[in-house]
Amino acid sequence: MNPIKNLFMLFVMGATAFAGDILLNPRAQVDFGAAAEIEVTQDGLLAPTGSGLVRSVQHTLVDTKKRYRVSVEYKKSDAVAESRVRGTVVLSPYNMKCKMIEGVHVSFIEGSEAEVLEISPSRGKRVVLRLTDAWKKELESERKVRRAVTFLVKRDLSDIPNFYWSVIDGYEIDGDRLILKVNWTPALVPGDLVRLHYYGWQGIGKDVYATDEWQTLSFEVTGESKRACSDKFWAGTQAVGLGIGGKGVLFRNLTFEELD
Amino acid sequence: MRKIFLVLVAFFIQVALMAGSEKSVEQLEKELADLKAENLALREHTAYQYETPERPEGQKSVLGFKVEPIKNIRCAFIGCGARGGMFLRVLSNFPEHVTIKAAADLYQEKLDAIDRELKAKDYPYEVDYTTDPNGWKGICERDDIDLIFAATPPSLHLPIAIYAMDHGKHVAVEVPIITNVEEAWQLVNAAERNQRHCIMLENCMYGDYELAIKNMVDLGLFGQTVHAEAGYLHNLEEYRFDYSDPKNWRSESPTKVPKISGNSYPTHGLGPIAHWLGINRGDRMKTIVSAETADFTMRHAVNMLMGPKNPIPEGHFRPDQNLSIITTEKGRTIMLYYSTVLRQPYSRAYRLNGTRGFAEDHSQHKLSKDTCQRRLAFEPNFHVDLPVDKVNALLEKYRHPIYAKFSAEAEKFGGHGGMDAVMLMRLIYCLNNGLPLDIDVYDSVAWSCVSNASLKSVQLGGMPVEIPDFTRGAWKDFDGVKYYYVDENGETRAY
Incomplete structure (x- = not known):
């Protein structure tokens, strides 16, 4: 065997020794579901074709105390005229009941717990709150986010991830009363607490900017966070799947591995 | 005192009943064996079984069967009504792949219509026609035909298919190809015995x-x-x-x-x-x-x-x-x-x-x-x-x-x-x-x-x-x- 080949083999063996156990490695159409908006070429290139994320069907249980790594290579498709295209790579977290923990469940305005003043019937569309500074400040800010209200909340954040939420379609301020127009409410009683949440996270991950050259994204995730972030598992995470998005971005070698 | 007496009587009756119902291990094992035997006997009567004949000596499976390429397939059509006539008409458009050699039907007007159409398109091969009810046998016996289409009423599917295969022809037969299990085995044996293709033309x-x-x-x-x-x-x-x-x-x-x-x-x-x-x-x-x-x-x-x-x-x-x-x-x-x-x-x-x-x-x-x-x-x-x-x-x-x-x-x-x-x-x-x-x-x-x-x-x-x-x-x-x-x-x- 020639010496270069020997050296290469040593390198591969060394790299393998340091690699963790690969827990997820979606690489076929069925790995995302037959109807998923993604094209998978025969040589394993993953090309999302829709505007949203495509998520792996396969999940894997995780121990949030351990360290894990997400890796992927990406570039822009030759068919794209722009010099760079934005893509997204995430871990999608799932709770004990296999329910996906979405960004809105764990993205909240600190200290925005507010008291319900008027009873709202179940599936009602109006909630009256005592207006707090946190709400006032956020509603008056020019941040371009879609806001949501979560119900049945606890001041110690033990309700996070909170799945009882509704998009805020509009609001009125009447003195110290805040009247929210929402899509849905559970049955509320005066004194119940609600909290201000917002959209913004599609999963535990990062955006990438793909160019003509292949680049590598690799990030570690360990520990647990009540708040959405990109380096910790979100509160309640029991399992994760992989997700990618970005029309015009090509991905390959998408993996999730255990490091510890 | 009376209560104690009643309780004691009830106790003794229960003990007596338990003693009467107690079964030895041998008894239980016998009951179990009887149950198993009964179950086996029942099972024999819980499904109707057709007889499955042994494969006759010298026959072999045709699962995955293929023959040498037939670059131009010489075909005959037995039954030229709605189905057979349609097959013939479609395949007449591919003279480089298929040669229509013969067509049989009980009704002359159906064959006449086909003949007119083929002549109108200058079909390059000569086609033999017959309305003889037994003409299909002669077609099967010819040595210049590779494939026979059978699109007759179902009662003729089996005799035509077997006769054709016994005379070395591949057969393509309209649905249903057989009407009972006995016929099914006859057809399987004919295909295996002659090592010929036998396809049912299931268009769906x-x-x-x-x-x-x-x-x-x-x-x-x-x-x-x-x-x-x-x-x-x-x-x-x-x-x-x-x-x-x-x-x-x-x-x-x-x-x-x-x-x-x-x-x-x-x-x-x-x-x-x-x-x-x-x-x-x-x-x-x-x-x-x-x-x-x-x-x-x-x-x-x-x-x-x-x-x-x-x-x-x-x-x-x-x-x-x-x-x-x-x-x-x-x-x-x-x-x-x-x-x-x-x-x-x-x-x-x-x-x-x-x-x-x-x-x-x-x-x-x-x-x-x-x-x-x-x-x-x-x-x-x-x-x-x-x-x-x-x-x-x-x-x-x-x-x-x-x-x-x-x-x-x-x-x-x-x-x-x-x-x-x-x-x-x-x-x-x-x-x-x-x-x-x-x-x-x-x-x-x-x-x-x-x-x-x-x-x-x-x-x-x-x-x-x-x-x-x-x-x-x-x-x-x-x-x-x-x-x-x-x-x-x-x-x-x-x-």
Whole structure:
């Protein structure tokens, strides 16, 4: 065997020794579901074709105390005229009941717990709150986010991830009363607490900017966070799947591995 | 004191009863053995079994069978009515692949019409015609014919097929190819004995939808297939009440006793789903149970159309519907619907459940895509129907390469939405290239024998009937139904 080949083999063996156990490695159409908006070429290139994320069907249980790594290579498709295209790579977290923990469940305005003043019937569309500074400040800010209200909340954040939420379609301020127009409410009683949440996270991950050259994204995730972030598992995470998005971005070698 | 006395009496009675009911280990073991024996005896009577004959010496399986390429296939057509005449007309457009040598039919006017059409298009070969009722034998005996199409009434399918194969011909036979299990074994033996192709011309195998689903199954998009349904739901009132055409053999009269039909026309629905499930290549149909309704709708229809004073409505007609459930050797299930009576739109009522997805189709081929009642759902969102545009987009994306290859012929020659043309082109392609045929004799008889097996089950009050293993165990050596093709390098490959 020639010496270069020997050296290469040593390198591969060394790299393998340091690699963790690969827990997820979606690489076929069925790995995302037959109807998923993604094209998978025969040589394993993953090309999302829709505007949203495509998520792996396969999940894997995780121990949030351990360290894990997400890796992927990406570039822009030759068919794209722009010099760079934005893509997204995430871990999608799932709770004990296999329910996906979405960004809105764990993205909240600190200290925005507010008291319900008027009873709202179940599936009602109006909630009256005592207006707090946190709400006032956020509603008056020019941040371009879609806001949501979560119900049945606890001041110690033990309700996070909170799945009882509704998009805020509009609001009125009447003195110290805040009247929210929402899509849905559970049955509320005066004194119940609600909290201000917002959209913004599609999963535990990062955006990438793909160019003509292949680049590598690799990030570690360990520990647990009540708040959405990109380096910790979100509160309640029991399992994760992989997700990618970005029309015009090509991905390959998408993996999730255990490091510890 | 009295209470204590009563309690003591009750205690002693209970002890006495317990002592009386106590059984020794020997007694229990004997009871268990008796129960087992009784169970075994019962099992012998819980399924009707057909006799499975040993393979005669010198015969060998034709599963995966192929012959040397026949670059120009010399064909004869026995029965030139709606089906046979259509086959002949389509294949007359491909003289470089097919030579039409002979055509037989009882009615001269049908042959005259064909002759006129062939002459009008300057068909390059001479065709022999016969109206002799036994003329088909002479055709089978000729030594200048490779393939014989039989599109006669069903009672002639078996004699023509066997006689043709015994005289060295490959045969392509209209549905159903046989009418009972005994005939099925005769046909299997003839194909094995002569090592000839014997294909039943089940056109529904080649529908765009059916092939697309097969492609998606083969690609693993449905995961492991678990359950499939299909049917032949085709209200035939317009045939039944057209007594003006004496040549229409579909006409039928009422009887004096209630009719039992079984699923007498199973292959249009069963064929495609059998290939989705890999029946006869990796799994096999094991048992069938069948039940059916009385004759509600025909009785009503006859009353409405002929009036209550007409004697005909006093008779009995075929049942409204037959339902059959088949279990496979590997534990999957098939549900078959059959009705030529129920008043509803035509449907082959497909349904497929796999571990990764679901498909359902109640559309009919004449409808446009916009009105299709087709459903698809896949993991992870399997609880949500895909929208119509997505369903159509996926069916187009996964269009089977076979349909894509012959879509121009499907468009040009049509025939049940193009499936007839694709079926014929595919048969010719396989023979031209020396490939195994998509449908073999085992498929043909297994699908067709369901008519007899379902009837038997109905007659026995829904008792399970064992479906014979016509491959005699060879199904275990395969892993799914493959459709073969030759790639650009001349290599044989399979979809």
